[in-house]
Structures are given as C-alpha cells and as structure tokens.
Amino acid sequence: MEVKDTDNVQETFEEEKGKDAERSRWYTDVVTGAELADYSPVKGCMVIRPYGYALWENLQRALDQMIKDTGHQNAYFPLFIPESFLNKEKQHVEGFAPECAIVTHGGGKKLDEPLVVRPTSETIINHMFAKWVQSWRDLPILINQWANVVRWEMRTRMFLRTTEFLWQEGHTAHATEEEAEKEARVALEMYRVLAEEWMALPVITGEKTEAERFAGAVRTYCIEAMMRDGKALQAGTSHFLGQNFAKAFDIQFQAPEGGLEHAWQTSWGVSTRLIGAIIMGHGDEKGLILPPKLAPIQVVIVPIYKKEEEKARVLERCRQIAAELKPTIRVFLDDRDTQTPGWKFNHWEQKGVPLRLNIGPRDVDSNVVEIARRDTGEKLRGVSQDGLAAELGKLLETIQKAIFERAVQFRKEHSVTIDNYDDFCAKLDEGNYFIEAHWCKSGQCEAQIKQDTKATIRVIPFDWKPQPGKCIRCGTASDTKVIFAKAY
C-alpha cells in the first residue's frame, strides 16, 4: 500500500495567493527542514520529531513550574467522554460536537453509548468535581492536565491547527465569582510571562468578543501575538465560565453561611500551537530563530579542519570546550565527518540555534573561537576560550532580549490607528497590520468587517481606558477601541 503522508496534513496553498502562499511554503519548509515535525499517515495528524518535542518539553517545563508555583496540581482524566456528557452544556456541545472523533466499537463489540475522544475536558472533569465538592472547605479546586486532545479540522497546518494536538488545560472551581475572575487573570498572566519572557514574543492581553468566545464561557481572555507577516496569532486563552458548567454538572457546595451554591469556574489552555508562534514570530529566510531560554541546543560547535593531522587536535579541543560548557549551557558538538562545515552552518541556522562556535586549527593554537549569532548573523572573532561559558551565557541573554525587542519594534511598525472605514479596508488590502479602531459592540458590524476584509477583532485590550469615538464601520458612538487583524 502506498501512503502519501503529505496528503494528510492539507495545506491551504490552493486558496492562497502571492505572499500568503509563499509564506505557507516557507512555514512548511521550516517545520520539515528544521526537523520539528513530519507529515503522518493519519489525516490531519503530525509526528512531532525529537527537535520539536524538545522545544515542547522546554515550554512545558517553564509553564509547569508557574502552574505549580501558583498552587495548581496536575492530574489526569480519561481520554474518552460519554457522548451524553457533551450534551449537558448547550453552547459547549454546539461548539464542539461538529469537531468530534467518535469511538463506536471497543473490544470487538459495538458500544452501548458512543464515546467522544476529548476535544477539551470540561465535561468529564466537572463530572468529577461534582463528586469531590461538597462544602466550601473543598474549594478552591485548582487542577491542571497535560494531555492530547482531538478536534476534527478540515484545514490543518502543522503545529498551528492539527486534528490531534498536545496541550495543558487548567480547570478550577471556586466559592465566589471574584475568586474565579481573579484566577482567570492569574492564568492569563502565566501565559503572558511564558510568551514574553520565555518565547520572547510580545503579546497583547485582553478579552475576546462574543463571536470569538469559548463555547460555554461567560468571558474569554487571550494573549494575542503578531507574526512576522503582520498576521495575528491567538497564543493562549483563559475562560471565566461563571456557573454555566457548575449548573450543567451540578457542582454545588454548602456555603459557610449555610445553603447550597453553585461553584464559579475557569478553564485555560495553551497548546503545541505555541511552537507555530515561535516559528512565525521570529523566523527569517534562513529558517528558525529560537529564543535561547527555550532552544533545545543553545550553542552548536562546528569543528573546521582540512588535513587529517588537524582533525585530531581540533576535535580534541572542541570536546574539551563542549565538556566545559555542558554544566551551564545546552551545547552540541557536530563532529560528523560525513558533512562539510558549510553544510553544517546552513543546517544549524535553519534549526535556529542561537550561537555557533567555529573552531579551526588556528583557533586552537591561539586559544580562541569564532562565535556566530543566529539572530543578527554577526560574527565575533578571536573570542578567548578562557571564561567562554560566562561569555556565551551573557550573549544568550543578549539574544533573548534582542529578539524580543525586535518583535516589539516590528509590531509597532505594523500597528496603526484608523477611524475611517475606507482607509481601514485600503490598509488591509495593502498588507497585514494590527489596526486599532473603535467598534460599536454589535456582532453584525464585526461579521460585516470580516466579510469585507477577512480581519477579525483579535482582542479588546485590558489596558485601554474607555475613550469616545465612532464605530469604524457603522459610525455609531463607541467607547470601545479594539484591535482588528487578519489571523491564523
């Protein structure tokens, strides 16, 4: 049987034109060329290769620590959800039922009730919460789960939108509305820190409109990032669920003052999509540019020699240096003799390794190395081998800051304020921008703008005070300014 794996992650080239199509091809080339992921024989699913998975592990480690430091505990709930559970919250089932994968047979028999492969775990987790919560003393419950989820997607793109993906989902229950609201913000703040301090991607935090809200939530908060083509990427969401699920699943507690009350809840998640954000938020024509704090390999050493007699002493010194760096830096010595140095330069540049050390016979003699920066292409020649670990450590910090600043600058250059619909449409025809504009809060205007321009309201930023203006489309008075953009 001939299986063409490439058929199974359907890229959307055919409908894309010009720059978009070019960008899509670039993205796919980077994902496969940098060996982050590969096409799989299963429709819409990808294989995360070791280099991509190591990046995911580093993201996980950073976030998991924050999740634990803020008092949450990890747990694990079943992959399968009885179909009837999904039907308990009306908006939730409407949002997710069309995307579900259904198990109808198990152990050679047809099941009495089909099982849904979790698209998200609110329903099954809240069923358990109902069992665990009796009194206010049982609250809050602060749970997180690292898991795989499945959403049947028609158009997929590796990391950004796949049928199966890996994520974490936080689920919490509280005695008061205030506490749940605060929790939703705590979660969002973790995501902001993850994006800005680890991924080196500036994000705008704020609320989503009703049209973009999680199915079953009262309010959805998000972090929104700009990619290097000027498009927006929703990188993480946190939901204030009110009492919707508590009522559907009967999560009630004895209040301190007596009487039964429904719990107030939140849920929040980020996924392997973050890897897509790193690729598109920093990458350039040569490939990936990885933030040093998350890079699986922070420094790669490329030995350079021609004659056989050079090889031994160059390699020996490279091994010494690698051993010296190892305690503080994730270092890799590429000592393959099946590839040329030039090939290796391209290879590790495509893989986005922040720093490369070139070491040849003359460097060995002079006790120096040449350092190449991936982000700027800059080369530092004649850097002493003494104190190299400290020097590289500083450089890695510099790069972490530099690529963040570069992204801030890029977003600034691609953000505009517009108060006239013709200009608005013209600007979006011209290219991709974050457009700050007033909006009247009507879903109709929002939908019309999307139809006219393909731009959606990405976020109502938290830190914008109400200010008078007119809806960009209908001209109605509005105190709400929002960010419009085309999005992934």
Added chain:
Amino acid sequence: MEVKDTDNVQETFEEEKGKDAERSRWYTDVVTGAELADYSPVKGCMVIRPYGYALWENLQRALDQMIKDTGHQNAYFPLFIPESFLNKEKQHVEGFAPECAIVTHGGGKKLDEPLVVRPTSETIINHMFAKWVQSWRDLPILINQWANVVRWEMRTRMFLRTTEFLWQEGHTAHATEEEAEKEARVALEMYRVLAEEWMALPVITGEKTEAERFAGAVRTYCIEAMMRDGKALQAGTSHFLGQNFAKAFDIQFQAPEGGLEHAWQTSWGVSTRLIGAIIMGHGDEKGLILPPKLAPIQVVIVPIYKKEEEKARVLERCRQIAAELKPTIRVFLDDRDTQTPGWKFNHWEQKGVPLRLNIGPRDVDSNVVEIARRDTGEKLRGVSQDGLAAELGKLLETIQKAIFERAVQFRKEHSVTIDNYDDFCAKLDEGNYFIEAHWCKSGQCEAQIKQDTKATIRVIPFDWKPQPGKCIRCGTASDTKVIFAKAY
C-alpha cells in the same frame, strides 16, 4: 442521568475468595482512600488524582533522565492508527486487534478507513522509521514516547489494568542484530534500576516464555516483582523484535558494504501499573508506604495544640521549620484546623508519607520535634530542631534502604525450590510463592500447570546457569529452571 462511576472499573471481587477478595478490597480502599485515583464515568478508565499523578511525575522524571542519558530522544506520534497498519504484522494484529477501540466517525462523517486508538505504537512509528531510514548512517534511531494508550480490558483494576493507561514506549532501529539485542538489555537495565533504586522493589530480570511474549517480538525480557501477598507482578518489558516489523514496514538501509538490509529493532515500556506495584509491593494494613525517593510528600508536619494561645506559636515554629526544610525536602505543613491531629496521623499514614513531624508547645519550648517513621511505626522523641534537614535527609535514605531490604527478605521467605509436582501443587494451594522449578520448554506443560494451579512461568532468570534436572510436570530432562507464580 445517574452515573455510578464505581460500575465502570469492574473489580473482580465476585470470583475471588477469602484472602484474595480481602486483598482486593484493601487495594481499592488504599487507592481511593489515599486519593491516588478515583472511579470515572467511563468504562474501565480511572481518574488519576493529584497525589497519584505527582507520584507518576516523580517516576517519569527518574526514568526520563535515564532514557536521555542513554542517548534516546523523546518524540510524539499520532494517537490514531489506520486499521490497515495493524494488519501488517501477523502476530501483532492477532495480539492486539481484539483489544482495540475503533474510531469510525470524525467531524460528523463516517470515515473511509476506521482508525484504531493506539494500543501500542509499533506500527505507526515503524511507518515513520521507514521514511527516515535510508542508509546505515541514519542508524541507530533511538526514540521514546510518553503517551496514553488504550486496550479494551474486560476486567480492570485501577493502575494495574485499565482500558486507558499512561506509559512510555521506547522504539529503536539498529544496523545489526547484536546492537539491537544490547539495546533491549540496556532498556531492561533502566527498568531494573527504576524498580530497585527508586521504587525500592527488588526484581528478577530475565526472559519470558513464548506464551507470555509480546505479540510480534522474537524475545521478551521482563522485570518481575513480588507483591506483599506473594503474587508476581510484571513491572516492565523490553522486546527484541528481530526484523519482524522492519520487514512488515519495509525499514531498509543501505549497508556500509553495499546492498539493502532490514533494520533490527527493539521496543520497551513501563506504565502507570508501576504505581500499582508500589502500592502492593510495600503497603500494609494502614495503607501506602511510599519510597522516599518518589514520595510526593517526604515529610509532613502536624502541629499539635489545644489552647488558642498555643496555636499561634506552634504554627509559627512549624512554618519556620517547613521553610528550612523546603530547599532539600518535599515537605508539607498540615495546618488545617478543621481536622484533629489524630485524624491527620491516620490520613498521612494512609497516604504513605515516609516521615511525620509532630510539634507541640513543649517541643517549641525545648527546641525539639517528635519524628514518626511510617515504615516501622517507630517514634524518635526529642530530636533537636537544629540540623533537622540533614537528620531527616539521612532518615529518608535509611527508610529507602530499609523498605528495599524488607522486600528482599519477604521475597526470600516466599521463594522455594520444588522438584515434585504434588509438592508444587500443594505449595500453591497453601499460599502464594515464587517457586523455582525445572521446565521442559513445552507450551503444553506450561498450559497444563496454569490450568492445574493458576501459576504461570513468570521469568527465566538471566543469572541462572543451565543445570540438569527434570520438568516439574512431565519429568522430561531439562536444563532450564524457571520461576512459577500466580500473578496480577
């Protein structure tokens, strides 16, 4: 709708009698009472609660480090496997097809080809290996995956046998038979270290008989542990796959000397079943006894006071001590005033916390604490608060060794050598033992013994030299001694 979650993990009480039934009830009480796991609304699936999951995370961390230190890399492959893939290796499909959960619908439509929820990932991983391997230079491939898998089980028991479980699965491909054989042993050695040095459970390493072999393997190696009821538990397996899957999935490489050859392979896995092994390998009538190196909480502090004026200064000192211990010890201060100290003693004993500090007003005045050991029940009174972290660190090491030694001793006392079939049957009627006996290598004898006694051949130990004897059942000359036991 009323869902009784307890219906969904079907315990096997009804067929068990006497001690076995008692033991089963004890097991379930410990799992739920210690809050390791809970019944779920999904048939055969459990919810791993935070305390159980923290134990799993500690196991994962220890093993993951060993996996990486031996040169393996983590990756992630799709949850779903096309049904046709499973059919490619004859023995493999025969072994797994009856246990599979099948997805027939996705995104509201019937699928062209049903998808199997992975019961293990040999098929899909080997499909990818075929793509990645061209030359001997691409070998070895050393991959590991942490994932959930699903096997439709009729009789389930939390952690020991559930429809969905968490595990790691190593999959490797090599250029030579010798290298693959060596790899299978390297993996088994990691499992032995995990069991003995982390879980404090002595294990016997060796080979399984053909009847107990992994479906598709040439040889299956295992670590076999004795539980505290004298039954055996298979705690981990490593398989030398030969070229079976390489031939089925066409994993061929250009050999250094030219010509195409099929790769030699291994696979190996341990699962959340290890938590069941810890429960049953160490626990007593009071509940869990956790090995200190894996315990989510190593030391619990219980403040003891009666009067309100005592409370403040006892709690203050407890907080001080907790803060001092925190950098080196996983410590938890149980400062709830909704529970009595006596309740807390029982609670933390059931949860298997290795050490408890009791601190009352007089201890505060005298600058001492009382330490209670979970494994022996021993109490150390008047231990100085100065240098407490070092003292507790030493005690934790002592306990780690003590419970290992206790398990070694217990296994010794419950192991016998027998060379007569009547004695063999009588011994197994009397209780649970590891019986060392000769076996003629016939599957017929093996099956007959199982039918007569319920005992199976657990392992042909590596470290037993061939020695002459007669098959315990048929009397045929045999040089192979094996271990028989009833097993979980």
